[in-house]
Amino acid sequence: MYHQLGRMSGRLVAATHLQNPLFPIAPVALQRVEPPKIVYNTNQMSTVSEACPTTSRPKRLIPGTNIPFPPVSEEIKRKQELFQKDNGVPVFLKGGPFDAVLYRFTMLLCIVGLMGFAHTIYGHAVPKK
Incomplete structure (x- = not known):
């Protein structure tokens, strides 16, 4: 059984006039059409x-x-040279000692967060007596 969209409701209804899958469409090859030319606004x-x-x-x-x-300002050029220099230092530490402090503080916060997560999971897994 074949279906079509109803004209009034817009819903899928049983098709009454379709006897075979190709009616009323004939199996004809697609016609070739030239693609449109791209016109640039010059x-x-x-x-x-x-x-x-x-x-x-x-x-x-x-x-x-x-x-x-x-x-580009001279300050930005100087910082680009500093950060692009291949001196074996990771890019997150090339800013100087303040970057090292921020990196270690971030790692400390990550470790404290993981410990808090582990404590919470342990508290839920092992009930209190």
């Missing part, structure tokens, strides 16, 4: 060379706009 888009005048180094643009990225 009024709002430009290349880097159009947006920035020719300089020694072309500026990168913020994606989707014609606005160049703002210049």
Whole structure:
């Protein structure tokens, strides 16, 4: 038995006019259609060379706009050099002694939390007398 959507209720009802699964559709091959061509709006888009005048180094643009990225400050450049240096120190400790204190404090909180979790589980597993 075949079903269709009812016109009034929108629910699934038994189909009365379908005798076989291909009625009223004939088994015809799908027709090939050319995909639509992508048309770019060239009024709002430009290349880097159009947006920035020719300089020694072309500026990168913020994606989707014609606005160049703002210049990076010297402090940020210095910190990038510090954190990208390959000196064998993990990245979470490269900030100096304050990072080491924060790391150890975080590990202490994790251990205290695990001990509290274990105490709670033990308290629920072993009933008091």
